[in-house]
Amino acid sequence: MNNKKIIAIVLASVGVVVAAFAGAILLAEMQPVAVKPTPVLASDREPSEVRYNIYKDDTKNNMSTASQTEVDSGVRSGAQSNDTQDQVTSENPIFDAEGIFEATQKVRVDENGNVILDHDAMLALNEALGQQGLDMDTLSLAQLKDLIQVAMPGKAGSQVALVVGNYYEYLKAKDEYEKLNQDNHLVQDYDARKESIDALRESYLGSDVAEKLFSQSDAESEFMRDNFELASNKDLTSEERQKQKAEIAAKYVNNVVAANGWDGRYKKFVSDKEKLVEGAGEGGLSDVQKEKVMKLWESYFSEEEREKMESLQVPVL
Incomplete structure (x- = not known):
């Protein structure tokens, strides 16, 4: 039955x-x-x-x-x-x-x-x-x-x-x-x-x-709130606005990574990635470097986790 x-x-x-x-x-x-x-x-x-x-x-x-x-x-x-x-x-x-x-x-x-x-x-x-x-x-x-x-x-x-x-x-x-x-x-x-x-x-x-x-939805809500407050502040210079936007994005990433229990692995991944891409020029990463980063990412996170990270726009490259 x-x-x-x-x-x-x-x-x-x-x-x-x-x-x-x-x-x-x-x-x-x-x-x-x-x-x-x-x-x-x-x-x-x-x-x-x-x-x-x-x-x-x-x-x-x-x-x-x-x-x-x-x-x-x-x-x-x-x-x-x-x-x-x-x-x-x-x-x-x-x-x-x-x-x-x-x-x-x-x-x-x-x-x-x-x-x-x-x-x-x-x-x-x-x-x-x-x-x-x-x-x-x-x-x-x-x-x-x-x-x-x-x-x-x-x-x-x-x-x-x-x-x-x-x-x-x-x-x-x-x-x-x-x-x-x-x-x-x-x-x-x-x-x-x-x-x-x-x-x-x-x-x-x-x-x-x-x-x-x-915790994840709170991180998303806080991200939206912070960006609306930033957009409503007309007294900032372009440089100040970009700096605050970067800080808001970094806080969001830290919060959603922590909410999903990825903190330790993600920090280690970022550290190893920086070593792989060290010396990259202004033109960005080469195809070879990108391929190495993606393989490194796959070694740290399961396919299901990677799909979720992509949907949450957690930076990889």
């Missing part, structure tokens, strides 16, 4: 009671944080696969579609419309069993059978839980945990179920925070609001889990 049939049986036996989903999935990392005058924290919303170019000035044009929309329109309230709320009933809820099954399969497990908590795990959690109108009581949440453990047997399933429960409670608390602060999001200080969101994360998830889940 395959996993999907098992899920169907579990659903039938426990009489699953969960709210019907009203609206599209709100992928990755919850709501953004507003920056004076309009930049926002995108750390709770999933970034697009299209990444911004950390070496260009037109940061706004290189942002993901989701992040761009939020920056242009400000922080959106988590509150639902009355029509949407009317569709959500606890009387006749339905589980998207296949959707939850697929989401749990995206969570990676290490060689010891433990769940890998990182940015990708956060995206999977948002796919399963970050849906408009999802409203579960204690019993429904317990049934969801049971379903997850059927879809993902072993200790990994138990770990995911625990994180899912805590994550759902965090989403509810964050939604309430957004509702209470929806009238002053345009004037609220970025750092003050981020501090409030961080406190909610730690309260419901614990500092260690929260850091692992959100």
Whole structure:
């Protein structure tokens, strides 16, 4: 009997009671944080696969579609419309069993059978839980945990179920925070609001889990915020602007490298690369030097890691 049939049986036996989903999935990392005058924290919303170019000035044009929309329109309230709320009933809820099954399969497990908590795990959690109108009581949440453990047997399933429960409670608390602060999001200080969101994360998830889940998206949000602030500063000379832009890019690279656990290897790679390209002229690296650098890169990082580094625009050459 395959996993999907098992899920169907579990659903039938426990009489699953969960709210019907009203609206599209709100992928990755919850709501953004507003920056004076309009930049926002995108750390709770999933970034697009299209990444911004950390070496260009037109940061706004290189942002993901989701992040761009939020920056242009400000922080959106988590509150639902009355029509949407009317569709959500606890009387006749339905589980998207296949959707939850697929989401749990995206969570990676290490060689010891433990769940890998990182940015990708956060995206999977948002796919399963970050849906408009999802409203579960204690019993429904317990049934969801049971379903997850059927879809993902072993200790990994138990770990995911625990994180899912805590994550759902965090989403509810964050939604309430957004509702209470929806009238002053345009004037609220970025750092003050981020501090409030961080406190909610730690309260419901614990500092260690929260850091692992959100460190990459926080780095991306901070990068966008810093570039908007730089663009809005009209008092800088061209030299000062270029210097600050380089510092922002370097901080971003350091943050995303650390978020993915690449720090030590990346520093060693950069050190070895500098030795390989030593003496390169103004014309840049020769084809031979480039080939040597790429082989060195391949020796330090797996294919999956290299693909992710490319998507995050971590410098190689």
